[in-house]
Amino acid sequence: MNKSVFILPVIVILIAAILSSIFIVDEREKVLVLRFGRVVQTIDEPGLNFRIPLMDQVVTYDDRIISIDMAAQEVIPSDDRRLIVDAFARYRIVNLERIRQATGAGGDQAIAIADQRLENILNAETRTVLGEVTSGDILSTDRDALMLRIRNAAIAEASALGIEVIDVRLKRTDLPSQNLERTFERMVSERQREAEDERARGREAATRITALADRTVVELESDASREAQIVQGEADASRNAVFAQAYGQDTEFFEFYRSLEAYREGLATGNARLVMTPPEDFFDYLRSPNGNVAE
Incomplete structure (x- = not known):
């Protein structure tokens, strides 16, 4: 009876000790085992593991890709045109001992400290890289090279924290509100x-076209007038030749015809008045009863 009183507590203590020495590493985590604050084991694989109770401390770190949203900051490109840049980054913890030394913590607290330090690094590299290019390069859609330069420049400094920068992306690049x-x-x-x-170029072209059109019109009118005068001269010459031929064939008839033309023009209906003496030659054919010239 007395032995059972002592054995039962011992068994309970042993079971408790065994249970407290067992811990499970989740597939989403990495673990550091610290013994009196000194790293004695790094566990990267998930599964069942053991520790020494009361001596060993298990510190977990997230093994997934972690994203951070960087606060918007003002950068000054090489053309002195101020821009507001908003970016984000993704990283992963790759060295547990380094992040333990850099942050002095584990779990969410270590991630919070790492986020802040990485953001400071990325902000500095962003200002440096974007300060070497123009605002047009930053505002263009093809800026992958700039983001790659920022990432590569931050990798070396971030490695001292035990983390690996996977990607850096510029979400938004705008002008400050006072400059909009x-x-x-x-x-x-x-x-x-x-x-x-x-x-102005349109007016110049219109003036040039108008001047060309005016010159073309003058040239066409000049050519037409010259051709008209030639035709009229040829017609007058032909008419005079006909008249001359007719006059040569019958002089009296030609004189009679010309007198009738003169009568028609001179005695046409209108306000015209003729004042002349009766013996005037103009009325020779009118005074003749036979239509001949009066003797």
Whole structure:
């Protein structure tokens, strides 16, 4: 009876000691085993493990990819055009001893400290890299090379924390609010200047086309007038030749025909008045009863 009183507590203590010496590493974690604050074991694989109770301390670290959102910061590119840059990064813990030395903590507290230090590193590298290029390069859609440069520059410093920077991405690059209005006004002025240049070129082209058209019209009118005068001269010459031929064949008839033309023009209906003496030659054919010239 007395032995059972002593054995039962011993058994309980042994079971408790065995249970406290067993710990399980999750597949999403990595573990450091510390003995009196000194690292004695690093466990990277999931499974069942053992420790010395009361002597060993198990510190867990996240083995997954961790994302951090960096606070928006102002950068000054090489063309002195201020920009607000918002970025994020992804990293993974790769060296448990280094992150333990750098942060002096484990679990979520270690991640919080690592996030803050990595953000400081990335902010400095972002200002350095983006300060070497123009704002046009930063605002363009093809900026993968810039993000790769920031990542590569941060890898060396981040390795001292026991972490590996996997990726850095620029989420947003905008102008500061105080510069938006000036930028908009400058854009409007540039568009107005371009529009005025286009209008000036249009007026110049219109003037050139109008001058060419006017010259073409003058040339066409001149050619037409010259051809008309040639045709009219040829017609007059032909008419005079006909008249001359007719006059040569019958002189009296030709004189009679010309007198009738003169009567028609001179005695046409209108306000015209003829004042002359009766013996005038103009009425020779009118005074003759036979239509001949009066003798």
